[in-house]
Amino acid sequence: xxxxxxxxxxxxxxxxxxxxxxxxxxxxxxxxxxxxxxxxxxxxxxxxxxxxxxxxxxxxxxxxxxxxxxxxxxxxxxxxxxxxxxxxxxxxxxxxxxxxxxxxxxxxxxxxxxxxxxxxxxxxxxxxxxxxxxxxxxxxxxxxxxxxxxxxxxxxxxxxxxxxxxxxxxxxxxxxxxxxxxxxxxxxxxxxxxxxxxxxxxxxxxxxxxxxxxxxxxxxxxxxxxxxxxxxxxxxxxxxxxxxxxxxxxxxxxxxxxxxxxxxxxxxxxx
Numbered sequence: 001x002x003x004x005x006x007x008x009x010x011x012x013x014x015x016x017x018x019x020x021x022x023x024x025x026x027x028x029x030x031x032x033x034x035x036x037x038x039x040x041x042x043x044x045x046x047x048x049x050x051x052x053x054x055x056x057x058x059x060x061x062x063x064x065x066x067x068x069x070x071x072x073x074x075x076x077x078x079x080x081x082x083x084x085x086x087x088x089x090x091x092x093x094x095x096x097x098x099x100x101x102x103x104x105x106x107x108x109x110x111x112x113x114x115x116x117x118x119x120x121x122x123x124x125x126x127x128x129x130x131x132x133x134x135x136x137x138x139x140x141x142x143x144x145x146x147x148x149x150x151x152x153x154x155x156x157x158x159x160x161x162x163x164x165x166x167x168x169x170x171x172x173x174x175x176x177x178x179x180x181x182x183x184x185x186x187x188x189x190x191x192x193x194x195x196x197x198x199x200x201x202x203x204x205x206x207x208x209x210x211x212x213x214x215x216x217x218x219x220x221x222x223x224x225x226x227x228x229x230x231x232x233x234x235x236x237x238x239x240x241x242x243x244x245x246x247x248x249x250x251x252x253x254x255x256x257x258x259x260x261x262x263x264x265x266x267x268x269x270x271x
Contacts, residue, residue: 032127033057033071033140036163038064043121043155046144050083050090050098052125065157066123067166070105070141074098078137082129090126098124102141110143112170118179118207119146119196120170121157145177152181152194175199179207181267189249189267205247208238208266213250217260221253235266245269 037057045054046066058064074097083094102124106113113120121144127136143166150156160166169176180203185193189205197203211234213227222230231248240246247267255261 030128030131032131032136032138033068033125035068035071036060037068038062038160039066039068039142040064041066041144041157043144043146043157046121046123046142046157050095050126051128052140060162063159065160066142066144067160067163068140068142069109069163070102071138072101072105072141074101074137074139081133083126083132084129094126098126098139101139105141110167110170112167112174114174115210116179116207117170117174117177119148119177120144121146146196148196148198150196152190152196153192155196173200181205181207189247189265202270204270206268206270208235208240208246208268211235211264211266213262213264215262221256224250224253227251227256231264231266234264238266240268 033052038060039052039054039057040063041054042065057068060067074094076093076097078094078097080091080094083091085091102122106122110120110122113122123142123144125140125142126132127138143160143163145158145160145166147156147158161169176198178199180197180199181189181194182197183189183191183194183204185191187194189207194205199206211231213231213234215222227250228248231250232246235246235248238246245268247269249265249267251261251263
């Protein structure tokens with residue numbers, strides 16, 4: 001599924017493709033990508049499909065929004081003729097293998113990247129189904145950056161600095177990639193009209209941590225008020241400067257019910 005526009009934790013899975021995209025899946029990239037490739041894309045496009053269906057790589061001297069930091073091989077030797085199942089969606093074991101392969105590369109190449117640097121958005125892409133059918137088992141591992149000032153409802157990707165500079169900033173000033181939000185309409189974190197902000201400057205909210213709410217899979221949704229009360233008590237265990245509230249953001253009903261999502265996001269109100 002596409003990464004939620006709340007917190008980009010670790011490696012973002014790419015899209016939930018359907019059978020209607022089969023022709024694009026067959027085409028995709030016609031050649032294997034390489035480390036150092038630069039690409040133009042949008043946030044929505046980068047999250048839409050498991051294989052790359054955008055334009056060819058461009059010179060990194062030109063504005064670009066995605067950078068290939070690794071091209072690695074899937075650990076499992078899949079015998080499937082396609083990574084699509086009979087419903088036209090990615091096979092879960094292939095998806096997991098691609099995710100794990102890039103996480104492994106990410107730990108080696110971007111060792112400083114944690115859940116705290118949530119404006120950095122790692123993604124991964126499989127070969128086209130045509131290349132897969134011909135035996136390709138590589139996975140392309142990319143990195144992008146959410147553009148500050150873009151809204152949580154419709155995130156945008158920033159033009160990337162050179163990868164060496166990105167790594168240097170991540171090592172020396174990781175707060176530049178931390179997650180903060182401005183809330184002009186006073187709707188709270190991830191509310192209507194909230195936008196991503198630079199944590200190294202003034203911001204209405206600073207993301208603190210993701211906690212887990214205790215409830216077995218299949219538990220009926222307790223309601224937003226009840227979950228917020230429980231979540232507020234959990235988030236209160238986190239440190240915050242005197243006079244600043246810690247705000248709890250529990251899962252929405254759809255996520256709680258359909259996906260057994262128990263993620264609790266905790267924010268500091270800087271106002």
